[in-house]
Every structure is written in structure tokens, then in C-alpha cells.
Amino acid sequence: MKDSPDDRIADPWGARTPYAPGAPWPVRTDLHLADGVTEDDVERWVQSASILHSNGDAMDIAVREGRIVGVRGRAGDRVNRGRLGPKDLYGWQANHSADRLTRPLVRENGRLVETDWGTAMDRVAARSTRLLDERGPGSIAFYTSGQLFLEEYYTLSVLAHAGIGTNHLDGNTRLCTATAAEALKETFGSDGQPGSYEDIDHADTIALFGHNMAETQTVLWMRMLDRLEGSDPPRLICVDPRFTPVARRAEVHLAPRPGTNVALLNALLHEIIRTGRTDRAYLEAHTVGFEELAARVEHCTPRWAADICDVPVAGIERAAEILGTARRLLSTVLQGVYQSHQASAAAVQVNNLHLIRGMLGRPGCGLLQMNGQPTAQNTRECGADGDLPGFRNWQNEQHITELAELWNVDPERIPHYGPPTHALQIFRYAEQGSVRMLWITGTNPAVSLPELARIRSILAQERLFVVVQDLFLTETAQLADVVLPAATWGEKTGTFTNADRTVHLSEKAVEPPGEARPDLDIFLDYAARMGFTDKDGGALIGWHDPESAFAAWQRCSAGRPCDYTGLGYDKLRGASGIQWPCTADAPDGTPRLYTDGFDHAHPDRCESYGKDMVTGATVTPVEYRSLNPDGKAVIKAAEYLPPHEDRSAGFPLQLITGRTVYHFHTRTKTGRAPELNAAAPDVWAEISPAEAARQGLADGDLVDVTTPRGAVRARLRTTAIRDGVVFVPFHYGYWDTPAGHRPPDGSPGRAANETTITDWDPLSKQPLFKTAAARITLAARRGTPETAAPTHDAGSGT
Numbered sequence: 187m188k189d190s191p192d193d194r195i196a197d198p199w200g201a202r203t204p205y206a207p208g209a210p211w212p213v214r215t216d217l218h219l220a221d222g223v224t225e226d227d228v229e230r231w232v233q234s235a236s237i238l239h240s241n242g243d244a245m246d247i248a249v250r251e252g253r254i255v256g257v258r259g260r261a262g263d264r265v266n267r268g269r270l271g272p273k274d275l276y277g278w279q280a281n282h283s284a285d286r287l288t289r290p291l292v293r294e295n296g297r298l299v300e301t302d303w304g305t306a307m308d309r310v311a312a313r314s315t316r317l318l319d320e321r322g323p324g325s326i327a328f329y330t331s332g333q334l335f336l337e338e339y340y341t342l343s344v345l346a347h348a349g350i351g352t353n354h355l356d357g358n359t360r361l362c363t364a365t366a367a368e369a370l371k372e373t374f375g376s377d378g379q380p381g382s383y384e385d386i387d388h389a390d391t392i393a394l395f396g397h398n399m400a401e402t403q404t405v406l407w408m409r410m411l412d413r414l415e416g417s418d419p420p421r422l423i424c425v426d427p428r429f430t431p432v433a434r435r436a437e438v439h440l441a442p443r444p445g446t447n448v449a450l451l452n453a454l455l456h457e458i459i460r461t462g463r464t465d466r467a468y469l470e471a472h473t474v475g476f477e478e479l480a481a482r483v484e485h486c487t488p489r490w491a492a493d494i495c496d497v498p499v500a501g502i503e504r505a506a507e508i509l510g511t512a513r514r515l516l517s518t519v520l521q522g523v524y525q526s527h528q529a530s531a532a533a534v535q536v537n538n539l540h541l542i543r544g545m546l547g548r549p550g551c552g553l554l555q556m557n558g559q560p561t562a563q564n565t566r567e568c569g570a571d572g573d574l575p576g577f578r579n580w581q582n583e584q585h586i587t588e589l590a591e592l593w594n595v596d597p598e599r600i601p602h603y604g605p606p607t608h609a610l611q612i613f614r615y616a617e618q619g620s621v622r623m624l625w626i627t628g629t630n631p632a633v634s635l636p637e638l639a640r641i642r643s644i645l646a647q648e649r650l651f652v653v654v655q656d657l658f659l660t661e662t663a664q665l666a667d668v669v670l671p672a673a674t675w676g677e678k679t680g681t682f683t684n685a686d687r688t689v690h691l692s693e694k695a696v697e698p699p700g701e702a703r704p705d706l707d708i709f710l711d712y713a714a715r716m717g718f719t720d721k722d723g724g725a726l727i728g729w730h731d732p733e734s735a736f737a738a739w740q741r742c743s744a745g746r747p748c749d750y751t752g753l754g755y756d757k758l759r760g761a762s763g764i765q766w767p768c769t770a771d772a773p774d775g776t777p778r779l780y781t782d783g784f785d786h787a788h789p790d791r792c793e794s795y796g797k798d799m800v801t802g803a804t805v806t807p808v809e810y811r812s813l814n815p816d817g818k819a820v821i822k823a824a825e826y827l828p829p830h831e832d833r834s835a836g837f838p839l840q841l842i843t844g845r846t847v848y849h850f851h852t853r854t855k856t857g858r859a860p861e862l863n864a865a866a867p868d869v870w871a872e873i874s875p876a877e878a879a880r881q882g883l884a885d886g887d888l889v890d891v892t893t894p895r896g897a898v899r900a901r902l903r904t905t906a907i908r909d910g911v912v913f914v915p916f917h918y919g920y921w922d923t924p925a926g927h928r929p930p931d932g933s934p935g936r937a938a939n940e941t942t943i944t945d946w947d948p949l950s951k952q953p954l955f956k957t958a959a960a961r962i963t964l965a966a967r968r969g970t971p972e973t974a975a976p977t978h979d980a981g982s983g984t
């Protein structure tokens with residue numbers, strides 16, 4: 187069928203195509219073209235995939251007269267079978283936005299002025315050289331993205347690790363899926379998604395933990411809706427303090443107090459063990475650590491958890507019954523788990539749930555420790571998140587030797603004296619003065635990091651040389667010393683990998699605006715200017731375009747869990763994306779990992795020896811080898827610990843932040859797409875009607891949401907959410923306010939991160955965007971003139 191996108195703002199998921207268990211998901215081809223353009227007018231369709239979430243929805247870009255004029259889902263692709271979500275149907279319009287950066291900018295006498303590429307890149311190279319001479323490699327840091335292409339990350343990773351020789355390289359993936367990676371490493375020894383989207387077709391039970399899939403992976407949710415409306419539908423469990431669209435379809439919805447996931451999960455594990463619903467043979471053959479888990483959750487009864495989480499005992503028992511009797515269980519985990527104080531501990535308990543029930547490696551038995559950003563998987567596998575490329579282990583000398591041979595450098599040149607520096611620590615070093623140059627690519631930390639007043643003051647320091655590579659003059663770019671205009675999706679070629687390991691090729695469809703250049707070209711230019719060499723004096727980076735960069739990466743991935751050696755651009759030009767590992771032995775890719783044991787967890791192969799579940803201290807190689815000599819899955823128990831920031835008389839509420847279906851992050855793209863912008867033009871705050879009554883507030887009032895760090899001024903919406911919890915979307919920065927930038931600190935802002943805390947999960951180092959103590963106060967009654975709104979026009983939202 188074909189779906190007309192006329193009302194995909196009002197109905198983000200479009201028409202249903204129900205199907206039965208085990209049947210293929212029917213095709214539905216979604217299409218959206220600019221006003222007045224018909225399919226006959228399109229001159230070329232250029233292959234690509236979605237860049238506005240991690241689902242990897244394959245699409246063709248419609249081109250006419252050198253411009254993008256629309257998109258169409260690819261019917262043959264395994265991921266979406268032709269479907270697209272609202273952001274993808276409309277978001278491409280941002281490519282042609284009139285305010286794209288078209289020339290490099292440099293700071294002169296305090297102001298950013300246009301210049302040519304040579305001048306801008308010379309400045310970056312000269313500063314790098316001077317810092318290397320005067321202060322050494324530890325004075326240079328890179329903060330990148332989950333939105334560039336694989337070829338770009340690998341190049342950046344090699345130039346940072348072996349060219350500069352710094353350990354200060356991380357991605358905004360730290361804010362996003364660091365916990366997914368960590369949880370997979372803790373349990374399976376290595377990153378790498380066990381499951382497949384096809385598990386949705388087979389599952390009889392689906393559980394979503396802190397994942398508002400309906401709004402954040404709309405096409406995956408369409409697949410679930412089609413199962414729910416077909417014959418023999420799966421049973422759905424949702425764990426989320428809000429009554430999200432997912433919760434509304436769930437058979438059991440548990441709405442815990444934010445920050446209590448570990449207590450809830452321990453109670454579910456307790457019940458499954460108590461009722462004898464474990465798979466003893468599977469545990470025996472494939473795991474270590476079960477006895478400790480059983481002992482640790484012994485006291486975690488549903489009644490115990492009900493008090494902590496404030497959910498009904500019967501609800502926990504019901505969920506445990508469903509999970510305990512499932513025959514094909516699929517679970518997904520995302521930010522409601524990852525962005526809290528026990529993020530890794532909780533995510534690991536979901537892994538444990540699958541292990542004790544033997545629910546892995548078979549159709550329908552899927553575990554999706556989800557990604558968020560489109561190319562976050564590649565940031566991780568290429569080592570642009572600080573870890574070493576190819577999921578190599580910084581504590582394993584053999585892995586370092588492999589990289590050193592591959593790059594033809596001395597092993598000592600690759601920093602591996604300690605764990606990679608995580609993003610918030612990089613900013614801390616910049617604050618303290620040991621980091622003197624920070625190169626930011628494809629991320630907007632002046633809106634997306636916690637505690638924005640602090641981030642702004644760090645970036646604004648005179649002594650810190652800030653390079654920002656972006657499409658627009660973002661809130662972050664405004665604070666830079668050099669701004670490099672980048673080409674983006676549709677304007678450059680490269681590959682990327684979605685949350686279920688599906689690799690797609692995205693081809694260049696149109697020219698970038700003005701002098702904007704692909705990120706790969708910028709990194710290669712920098713490497714050439716810096717003259718990075720290998721130990722024989724040859725060029726460290728010997729590739730020159732996307733395809734040769736991909737080939738270099740294939741060599742690096744060989745023999746590792748994320749083996750790309752069987753792939754190639756030509757192969758990826760076929761009907762569908764392909765799941766890694768893809769090798770000569772598995773030329774069509776690999777639907778599921780761990781169909782036959784957990785060999786990536788072997789002490790010689792594993793990416794990590796694991797961490798302490800409370801402190802995050804690293805386990806030593808010797809300890810790991812004695813715990814898990816044969817490479818089995820590791821069951822790790824965790825004690826529940828309360829959230830770090832307590833509510834108090836002054837801050838009686840819990841603040842959680844997150845997303846709406848219509849916007850992507852700091853809205854640099856979706857805010858420039860008219861349909862999406864109109865659907866959610868300004869920030870709002872959600873509390874329950876009962877909570878509003880308690881606070882003397884009403885729907886539509888203008889309120890300030892205040893924490894010990896700062897305040898956000900927003901329109902109040904009363905919605906179905908736990909009493910005592912306030913939700914604020916984090917999308918709204920300042921670029922589209924009348925002033926275009928944040929006015930001086932002190933007044934309430936518009937960005938949720940004015941209020942969030944500098945604090946992180948001890949294992950994954952992912953910041954805590956989902957638990958802070960807050961209060962909500964009236965700024966102006968609905969309908970009164972807004973004299974008190976200094977920072978922006980607070981529209982009513984929708």
C-alpha cells in the first residue's frame with residue numbers, strides 16, 4: 187500500500203498493515219514531496235537512510251534541479267519496508283535553509299568574521315602544533331557526535347588516537363547510548379546489539395523499559411502496532427512514569443517514581459526466580475553469576491519494590507507473571523533507564539532477565555539496548571567515543587599491538603594508560619585549564635549538556651581555543667574561535683549503522699551550500715596540515731575519500747565482533763541494508779548475535795573486563811579471567827540505591843526531561859521544517875491535573891520550573907503523568923528566539939538543561955537528565971500579557 191502523509195503531524199504512525207506472528211511485515215511506502223512537485227517531476231532518486239533517530243529507516247532522496255524536493259521510503263529494506271516517520275518526511279527541508287553556514291568564520295577582536303578555508307584551517311593547525319609543543323597531547327580534546335558517518339569517525343579516531351595521541355576523545359553518545367554500550371560490555375563482554383528488529387515479528391511478549399518508542403522510533407512502533415492489531419498479538423509491558431502512547435497500548439503499565447528502575451527490576455527478577463521460571467539448563471551452559479543474583483534479589487519482593495517505586499504490588503506481580511511465562515520475549519531499553527543514577531546497573535538487570543529465562547539468540551527472543559542517534563553505533567565501534575576502534579580493550583596489550591600494527595605506529599603512541607576521558611570530564615579539564623583546545627563536531631553542547639550556565643562559561647573562556655564544525659551558527663558555534671561549515675546528510679556520501687546493526691549507505695544527492703565541506707574532507711585536510719606520519723614516515727592516514735576510508739575501517743574491524751569485511755559500497759547499493767557482522771562466512775550479514783554461546787566475552791577477545799556495579803571501578807584482567815575463564819555471559823547483580831538529589835521542602839517535585847515526536851534534539855533541523863516547527867513551536871512543562879491543583883496552577887499558565895541550577899519558563903500542560911513529577915522537553919535552545927542567543931544568566935531560560943545537574947552514572951558516565959529535584963511556580967496566569975517573559979515568546983505549543 188501507499189500512505190499519503192497529509193496528516194502525519196496529526197497521526198504520526200499512519201495507516202495500519204496488521205500481520206500475524208512469524209509473517210513478514212507488509213510493505214507500506216511513505217512519500218512526501220514539496221508542494222507542487224509530483225513523482226514525475228523528480229529527476230533522480232538517491233539512496234539514503236534516516237539521520238533523525240537510530241532506527242535506520244531506508245529512504246530515497248528526491249532531487250530536482252540540484253535541490254532536495256522530498257523523500258520516499260525504500261520498500262525493499264528490512265528495517266522499514268517503505269515507512270517513514272514525521273521527522274523524516276519533513277526534516278530534509280533544513281538542508282536548504284537560508285541560514286546555513288556557507289563560509290568558515292574566525293574570531294577577530296571578539297567577533298566572528300568570514301574567512302577562507304586556508305586561513306581557518308591554518309589557525310586550527312597552528313594552535314594544535316603550538317599546544318603539542320608547549321603542553322603535550324593532553325591539552326587537545328575532541329567532542330564529536332552520533333550523527334556523522336562511519337568513515338568520518340574512523341578518520342577522527344585515528345587522527346586523535348595515533349596522530350595527536352590524546353585520550354580526550356568522546357562523543358555526545360556519552361549523553362545518549364554510553365549506557366547501552368556499557369551494559370552490553372558488562373554482560374556480554376563487548377558492545378554489539380544481540381537482537382534484531384525481526385524479533386518483533388516473532389515475539390509473544392514485548393517489554394519497553396523507559397522507552398517512549400511511539401515518539402522516538404516511530405517506524406519501529408508502527409511495526410509493533412501492526413503486530414498488536416494482527417492475529418495472536420504480543421503482550422505489551424511498559425515501564426514509564428508518564429502515560430505515553432506506548433503506555434496507552436500496554437497490557438501492564440508500571441509508572442515508577444523516576445530513578446527507581448533497579449528496585450523494580452530486582453523485584454521482577456525475584457518473582458521469576460521465586461516461581462521457578464528460570465531456564466536452568468541455559469544458565470548452566472552459558473552464564474556465570476546466577477547464584478549471586480539469586481541471593482541479592484532474595485529480599486526484593488514486589489511489596490518491597492512497590493514502596494520504593496510507588497507502583498501497585500499487583501502490577502509488579504502481573505508483569506512478572508507475563509515475563510515469566512513468555513516464550514519469545516523482546517525487550518527494549520532507552521533513556522528512562524540510561525539517563526539515571528543507576529543507569530548501567532538497571533540496564534544490566536534487563537540483560538539478566540533475558541539470561542535467566544534463556545531468551546536470547548532465537549527468533550522473537552530479542553534484546554535491544556537501544557541507540558538513539560542515527561550513527562551512534564559507529565561512534566562506538568570506530569572508537570570516537572573514547573573506546574578503541576573495533577571494540578578493542580584498552581587493558582589488553584594484544585589489542586593495542588593489533589592497532590599499532592594496523593596503523594604502523596609504536597604501541598606507546600596510542601594512549602591506553604587509563605580509561606578514555608568521558609565528555610563531562612573533558613569539559614571539567616577545560617574548566618580547570620589542562621585542556622586548551624576543544625574541537626566540537628556535529629553536536630550542540632551549549633543546549634544539550636547539563637548545567638548550561640557552566641557550559642557557556644567554559645566555552646567562553648579566553649584561554650580555551652574552541653573549534654565548532656556545524657551546519658548552522660548554533661548556540662555553541664556562537665562561542666567558538668573558529669567555525670567550520672559542514673556538509674550534511676544528502677550532501678556527502680558515507681555509511682552508518684542503526685540500532686539493530688543494519689548498515690546503510692547514504693549517497694550524496696546535492697551539492698552542499700557555498701563552501702561547506704564534508705566532515706571527512708575537513709578531517710583529512712587537518713591530518714595533512716598536521717603532517718601526521720606512521721613510524722616509517724609515511725602518511726598516517728592513507729585514505730582520501732569515503733570509499734577508501736571504508737576500506738581502511740574494514741581492515742580494522744576484521745576478526746572483531748563488528749566485522750565489516752564482507753560489506754562494500756556496491757553491496758550496500760542493493761535493496762536492503764545489511765546487519766554486521768558481515769564476512770566471507772556470513773555474506774548476507776547476521777540477524778542475531780549469541781545464537782551459540784558468548785565468545786565475545788572470552789578474556790582474550792572481550793572489549794572490557796567490566797566494572798564494579800556501585801563504584802564503576804574497573805575489574806582487572808586477572809579478576810576477569812578467574813571469574814569468566816571460558817567466556818560466558820556474566821550475570822551481575824546490583825543493589826538499589828536512591829537517586830542522588832533528594833526532594834526537599836524547597837524542591838518538592840522530581841523533574842524529568844525528554845522528547846516530543848516532532849523535534850530532534852536542539853531542533854537545528856526540525857525547527858527549520860515548517861510543519862514540524864508549527865506542531866511544537868515552544869517549550870512546555872507537564873504535570874498531572876492533581877499536581878496542578880495542589881500547586882494552585884492551571885493548564886496554560888506560564889510557569890517557572892526551578893532547580894538548584896537554574897530555571898526554565900514554560901507553558902503548563904496538565905497531562906497523564908505521575909503526581910509529583912514534572913516533564914520538560916529539552917529541544918528548545920535560543921537560536922530561534924528574537925535575540926537569537928541566551929540573554930545574560932539570571933533570568934529563567936528556555937532550555938531544560940539550564941536546570942539539570944552535573945552528575946553521571948558511575949559506570950557509563952552518562953549524565954542524569956531524568957532525575958532532579960525541582961519546584962514549579964506561577965510566572966503569569968493564562969491569558970495575562972507576558973511582560974514577565976524576557977527570553978522568548980512563550981507560545982502555547984499544541
Ligand SMILES: Nc1nc2c(c(=O)[nH]1)N[C@H]1C(S)=C(S)[C@@H](COP(=O)(O)OP(=O)(O)OC[C@H]3O[C@@H](n4cnc5c(=O)[nH]c(N)nc54)[C@H](O)[C@@H]3O)O[C@H]1N2
Pocket residue numbers: 238239240273362363395396397398399401402403425426427428430442443444445446447520521522523526557558559560842843844845846847848849850851956
Ligand atoms: N522524536 C524524536 N525521536 C528521537 C529523538 C528526538 O530528539 N526526537 N532523539 C533520538 C535519540 S538521540 C534518542 S537517545 C532517543 C531517546 O528515546 P527515548 O528514550 O524514548 O526518549 P526520552 O523522551 O528521552 O525518554 C523516554 C522515556 O523515559 C521516561 N522516564 C523518565 N524517567 C524514568 C525512569 O526513572 N524510569 C523509567 N522507566 N522511565 C523514565 C520518560 O517519561 C520518557 O517517556 O530518541 C531518538 N529518537
Ligand SMILES: Nc1nc2c(c(=O)[nH]1)N[C@H]1C(S)=C(S)[C@@H](COP(=O)(O)OP(=O)(O)OC[C@H]3O[C@@H](n4cnc5c(=O)[nH]c(N)nc54)[C@H](O)[C@@H]3O)O[C@H]1N2
Pocket residue numbers: 331332333334358359361362363521525558559627628629630631633634635655656657658660672673674675705843844845850851852853854855916938939942955
Ligand atoms: N535535558 C536533557 N538533555 C539531553 C537529553 C535529554 O533527554 N534531556 N538527551 C541527550 C541525548 S540522548 C542526546 S543524543 C543529546 C543530543 O544533543 P546534541 O547532539 O547536542 O543535539 P543536536 O541538536 O542533534 O546537535 C547536533 C548538531 O550537529 C549538527 N549537524 C547535523 N549534521 C551534521 C553533519 O553532518 N556534520 C556536522 N559537522 N554537523 C552536523 C546540527 O546542526 C546540530 O547543531 O542531547 C542530550 N541532552
Ligand SMILES: [Mo]
Pocket residue numbers: 361362363558559
Ligand atoms: Mo540520544
